[in-house]
Amino acid sequence: MRIEFGWSLDGAAWADGGGARGAARMGPRALVQLLQNRLGLTRPPVEQAVRVAEYSRALAAAAPAWVRDSAAADPWATTAALLRWRDAAVEAGARLVPRDGLPERIAALCAIEARHSAARPGAADDLRELVDVLEQEVTWPLGLEVLVCHEPPEELPGLWPRLLSLLERAGVRREPAEAAGGRSPALLLVEAEDEWAAAETAARFLAGRDGAPLQVLAGADTVLLDQELHRRGLPALGVAAPAAHRTALQILPLFLSVALAPVDVQQLAALLDLRVLDAPEGGREHVGLVPARARARLLDALAQEPGIGGAHWRRALAAIAADKGMAAGGREFVAALAALVAAPIPPEALTPPRVREATDALGARLRALGQGAPELTRASQHLQVLREVLDTLEDSRVLGTRELAQMVEAAGGRAASPFARPEASAAWRTCSRPAQLLPRGGDVLWWGADRDDAATGVVWDAAEAEALTALGARILPPARLAALATDAGLRGLHGAERLVVVRTRRRAEEAVAPHALLAHLAAARAEPGQGVAEVLAAHTLAPERTLGEDGFDLAGSRRPLEVPPRARPRPLPRDLTRRVKPAPHLVPARLSYSQAEDLLGCRQKWTYKNGLQIRPASIAQVPTGNRMIGTLVHAVVEALAQREDRTGPPGAQRVREEIDAQVPRLASELLLPGREVELAGMREQAVRSLVEFFDRLAAAGLVITAVESRFEEALTLPLRRGEVTVPFVGFRDVDAEDADGRPVVIDLKWTFAAKKYPDLFETGEALQLAAYARPLHDRHVDVGYYLLAQGEFVAANPALDPHGRPTLDVVDLWRRGVDGMTAALDAIGDGEVDARSGQILRDAGQDLATPRTAAKTTYERAREAARAEGALVVDARCDYCEFSLLCGMRGDAS
Structure with a gap:
């Protein structure tokens, strides 16, 4: 077998080296795995989080004074850092044996290593084991004939020179790789202002090729580029890095967030609403951890009472337990979840056994739903790794909430992106690092050539490097280590004839610098006294310069296209009224004050919300x-x-x-x-x-007679198409009586709009009070508000409110309200549905960007005009409305 070995070739495709013909391109990790297989040294992989947990026990047993304070303050992060340093030292070749005179960090690592000998190994230990086995003069064939090295062995760090020497002794012939011949590739750099323009340019370049050899170097994710390729009938590159924030890795943290006291009700709502699988074929509802019917009931309960243990929550749980149409597994999971949030784990009892017990129900639910689904298989793996971590720890150990969060994050690692789905193409080859380019000549499209500030490894100071060298390590200076990656990247780029770079100046709304290798290529072209930035600028063009009279033209790639004339975005509409077919069927089955307010303030809002039943998601109503x-x-x-x-x-x-x-x-x-x-x-x-x-x-001599009293009263609306009678329903906050037995209605408000309700009362527009007084059928009912945040009454009764406010004529006010609702329903029935509050702003030349003080002045003028005509105007607060995109007040009308 022929192996092409390079320090930066990990991740190269097997086929790149001609795997079918017994050849392969490999980096350090791949070569170690191959040799382990040939020497019978393979073992089940050990998750890094489990290794950190094991190392924490060794750290606790050794207790070196140098890290004692850090370990007490942040045990997981401290242990993870120590393990990373330990692995770097072992990979460098050091045998961590305690001795006198060592620097503190090295001495601490040696002290812990003495307690860590039985722990499960990592990648550094695999390398050490290979060297130790090959030192014993292996006599059986390795199945490797030639090792083509991109770098001289003496330039490699740690145990690698020794390993390559041992392979040569075992009969593997070593050859140097052929240097990329010729001069530096021709350079063309396209810099766009945003990712969308860059993606369009790169897709046009690929679509306009004439079949000449091409390699695509994807240095950034290709999600946007793939969309543009699909628009042109081309296959996706499918490059997207794995990440820790994928959906599959969020299930466990979200579940644990509601298992710990105190329960975050917003997180609980998010867990209830979480969908983990797409809807099955023919179904309309995505599959969630919580069954759909249970989810709706519990979210409705949280919308009524945003907490745990209230009457609505208990009634929802009772209904779910009695719902025999729901699968038993779903009911059991809901019951377990309810028990968990009713008695969450307090911080002082956060031990490994309690966490394992809390996650039992989640594990069972994931297994029941998974059935081979990749997303839930990954979530189950996440949970299993966490449980392995917990099994490694002492049962009596009390975990901090931050430490548990770190464990959960480490146990998850990174999950693949759903966009990482490359599609077959014979037109080009794709790789993700410059070193992986093949020396084929031709063109290379470098997508996303952004600066990469990845760390090159652990940095040891001079005293530590000297101590590690005495322990058997081979430590390269950081500059030489970084040069290995730089040289590998330049070798890959020099194998091309022309390099077409398409990048964006900003990514994710942040400025990004060009890749450092571009500076090296530019430096090779610089004239005396010319800087790198000048050279790059001379080879750079904007995407619009690729468009000419004949269409798109870039580096020999041509594509005909039409450039549409520039046009300004259409302004938001002046008239917000929707004119549709008559809709006499849109009549409320029942009315409440909130519906009455919508009918008076914005007929479109009532139509969307009540007539057409368009509602926000349940989770948004908590x-x-x-x-x-x-x-x-x-x-x-x-x-x-x-x-x-x-x-x-x-x-x-x-x-x-x-x-x-x-x-x-x-x-x-x-x-x-x-x-x-x-x-x-x-x-x-x-x-x-x-x-x-x-x-x-x-x-004031008032006695409370009822609170939250429900009322229902028949309301007849004299519509043009015939009278309609509907129940008007609601709840009054406080009912009271004065010394003479006269009824009093008080509505409670928690608000920081301290002037709103006094203004409504004094102008005779406090419609809510009139609506609540109407079922009492007493013209002289005393009504008022109590502003809870301010601790003030707004009423005509001087014993409650000393401001001398006028008596509210509830009968006349209600008549005006009924007239307004009738007119609104007549218009909706005729198919003319306006957005009254928004139209008031539009008519004044204002919109949602108008300062609130100016908008209030506009509404005040409209209210005064309506009062003069015996009508009402209600400010529907378009700035907070969920339907402002539908009515045209918000968004891009073009």
Whole structure:
């Protein structure tokens, strides 16, 4: 067998060396694996994360003083760094035996190695074992006849010169590789401003070739380039690096994030919503860890109560347990997940056995769903490696949450990209590193020739290098080690006649510099006094310069094309109204205040959301921020108003206790680490506000009669096509009575828009209060808001609000609201659906980029005009609307 060996040839395709004819191109790792196979030294691979865990035990046993503080502060990262240094020293040829006078780092490695002798080996140990076996004068044939070396053995680091010498002694003939002859290749550099322009240029170059020999050097992922190739009917290159953030490697971290206390409800929602497999053939629903019906119920429960253990959560679990139409495995996983989040692992009990127990259900679920699916097979491997790591550790060891996260990340490694799917092509050969180019002459297209700052290995200082040399190592200076890769890359490039480089000045929105090898090529062309940058600039052209009157022309690649005239993007539409066929069937089955607000503020929003049932994903409806806190404080008011010990207004301590009791159920994310200040601030603000609320009610002689009381009232809408009666439903926050028995309705608001609700009340446009008062059928019902964040009432009752606000005419206000809803439904039925709030901005020459203060002024003018006509205008807050892309307020209209 003939082996072409180069220091940078790992990853080269077997066929590049003529594998079918008993020849191959190999780098260091591939050659070691081949020799292990020939000498019967192969063994099952050991995951690096498992080796780190084993090394941590040796580190704990040796306990060298030099790393003691680091190991206590960050045990996993410290151990991983020590193991990397240890492997580098072993690969360099050192035998780590303790002796006096060693530098501290080397002494620590030697002390740990004395405790590490029984641990499972890594790649460095494989190399050492090969050398040791070959030292014994192997007499059987290795099956290798010729070893063609790209580098002289004496220029290689560590044990490699010795290994190559031993192979020669064992009968393997060594030959130097032929140097790439001739001068440097012709250089043409195309630099685009963005990846899209670069991909289009490279695809045109490949599409316009006439069949001449070509190699493609893909130095960056080709995802965008592959899209352009497919547009032209060409096969994809399929180059995409593996990464740690692939979907398969996110399942385990996401699962563990909800297994540890405190539970992050947003992470729980993400886990519930996670789809792990595409929909089966003929199906509409992608497969998730949680079955679809269970997922919907649990996400709806979290949307009502963003926490664990509330009434909605319990009812959802009971419904799932009773759902016999769901597969037993799915129900069991949901039950296990519910038990886990109900009793998550506290930090002080985070031990390997607890983590293994917590992941049992996930392992069973992945096995049940997997059935050969590559994505779930990779996720199962991730979990299995983590469990191996945990088995290596002492059961009594308490893990830090950061340490566990590091273990999970290390256990996953990197997963292949779904875009790494090269397609067969006879027109070109593809490789990913300059050293892998074949000396075939012809052209090379170098895609993504960006600067590569990859580390060249462990750097030892002079004293450490001297100590390692005394221990048997061969240490090359970092510059000589880097030169091996540089020389290999230049040899590969010099085997081409012409180098066409297509790169972008910016990648992922960050500026990138050209590859260092381009500087070497430019330096060979520089005239006296000429800098590298000048040479590169002289060989560089912009993508637009490849376009001429006859079409595309670059380095002999030609392709006819038409260049469309430049055109400005179309402006956003002035008229947002949609005119469609009449839709008399779009009548609400029931109405609520939120629907009434949509009908008055934006008919398109109501049509999309209620008429056509277009809704955001369930996970997007899990409350957070002000909405979550508002829900929490509403529940606290309900609990305090219904308490059995009502001998007077609740004091601050009682309010504080109730808030703390409700937070895990309704605002559990405030219990997460790092949010202590936010929780404390919210708690004290709510305590002051609620004490003021109950004290003010008592001082005004008001008695709470109900909280969160549901109402349903028939509402007749006199539409042009005939009257329609629908139920109007909702919940009133607080019902009360004054000393004379007159009803009082108070709506609670947690908001930082302190002027909004006083303004609505004083201008007679507080429609929500009128809607809540209507079912009481009392024209003189007293209504008002209580602003929870500010601790203030907005009401006409001077005992509650001393600002002297006018009495709200709820009857007239409701009549205006009904007129507006009727007009809206008539227009929708006729097929004319406007976006009223957005149109108000458009008519004023404004859009979503308009500052909020200016937009509020515009809406205020529209409200004044509507009041003069006895109508209502509602600001639908287009800047927060989920449908602003559909109506035309947001996005590119071209």
